[in-house]
Amino acid sequence: MPVFRLKIGWADLVKIDVSDIDHTVARDFIRNLRLSSATPTTDVYVCSDARNKGVRQILKHLPNVNVLINAGNVVYSPNKIPTVVIAHGSRYHTCGAVEYARDHAQEADAMLPSIAKEVLGDPLENAKAQLDKVDEEYRAGIIYYDHALGTVEKITNDNYARSEVCDFFFKELDMALRGRYTAEEVEAMSTGQNPEIISFTNFSTRNTAFDLFRINVQKNHFHGVVRDSFCFAMGSALSGEKSFRDTRTTILAFKENDPLPEGIDTFLREEELLRGYINRGGRIFLLSIGGLPSQKRLFEMLPSDR
Secondary structure, three states, rough: OOHHHOOOOEEEEEEEEEEEOHHHHHHHHHOOOOOOOOOEEEEEEOOOOOOHHHHHHHHHHOOEEEEEEEEHHHHOOOOOOOOOHHHEEEOOOOHHHHHHHHHHOOOOOOHHHHHHHOOOEEEEEEHHHHHOOOHHHHHEEEEEEEEEEEEEEEEEEOOEEEEHHHHHHHHHHHHHHHOOOOOHHHHHHHHOOOOOOEEEEEOOOOOOOOOHHHHHHOOOEHHHHHHHHHHHHHOOOOOOOOOOOOEEEEEEEEEEEEEEEEEEHHHHHHHHHHHHHHHHOOEEEEEEEOOOOOOEEEEEEOOOOO
């Protein structure tokens, strides 16, 4: 089903031009967005947190890597290829999804139920639990990224079957991260995240050189943790808190002529969350993208009673 035929109920999808967006970074992001057609030989799971931007950029410059991203680096549809999980945190401020799971795992009515249920309250224990969902013969290992220091550590708590794959990624990340961040950037990353854009795609792209809270799907299924990733980011955005305090743009991009992710229509009908974000000054865009850079159709989600 094409994007413009989505039935939302409380909102309309209004076709606009990229030039109608007043957020410069968002315009540049959309104009530079490309599909990647490479066949992946390795899966790497990374958290959506914007402080993982440098890690994601490095990974996308490596050949045939499928970077899978949502809050808490949750694995829910593993592939049968070598797989690495990258945990993150610091002694000052750990992964937000891990913190949420630690505080709300026992609550029957948690606001982010998939994160509370599927993420563990310690980043390394969580990474191991996520990797354990992959068939044993494809497990490569765990890497820990300290987002307050901008450094990585290889975690060797198991002798994984494809450990040589994890060794390769660790060496690449360790080398590429050295000296990457200024003292000011390290200080900012130690306290929270304030991404320019909340970004969602149902396709692979190498377009990572932006300050994004990034989410994608596994096997085109809008799983509960994807929904919770949005709720975590959009629910916090523009609310005056340290994290997401200026995150006023959300972009959901879909590959043209491919089926939309299963369950996306249900999420887009969550009026309280989405209208609340819009009322605080946020803008939500849906993008359909084809094989050529010029094949893009852009829509803004606007309340029907505007």
